[in-house]
Amino acid sequence: MADTPVDREFTITCVFEAPRELVWKAWTEPEQVARWFGPRGFTTPRSTITMDVRPGGTFELTMIDDADHRNYPSGGTFLEVDEPERLVWRDRDIDLLVTITFVDLGGRTEMTCHVVGRTGGAQAYDGWSTMFEKLAASLD
Secondary structure, three states, rough: OOHHHHHHOEEEEEEOOOHHHHHHHHOOOOOHHHHHOOOOEEEEHHHHOOEOOOOOEEEEEEEEEEOOOOOEEEEEEEEEOHHHHOOEEOOOOOOOOEEEEEEEOOOEEEEEEEEOOOOOOOHHHHOOOOOHHHHHHHHO
């Protein structure tokens, strides 16, 4: 699924059995984001998600740990929005730049996630990986 995580950078590539436009919407529509965002064991309630998907627009959401109900707010600013091919954002709280690309494979979609900055290393890599498993399940 991906390259070996590095402290300051990692890349995860997945192929989804869904059209690119559907995968794009999963990233850019709050109702869809709520279905999958967050690592395994976390939920992201729709009521916590706001998104202004445009260059300079922001997003906010709160992931909730299913086990202890602790809140993990997150957010950032979109730097690039090229529908349905590319999303780039900078996290608002930590030194993190995320680039998501979507390649049309004729009814399937190759998505590549490139994370640079204070990535959180192997633990964060594992969290992103399980999040993309949840994304794949949400596209069924």
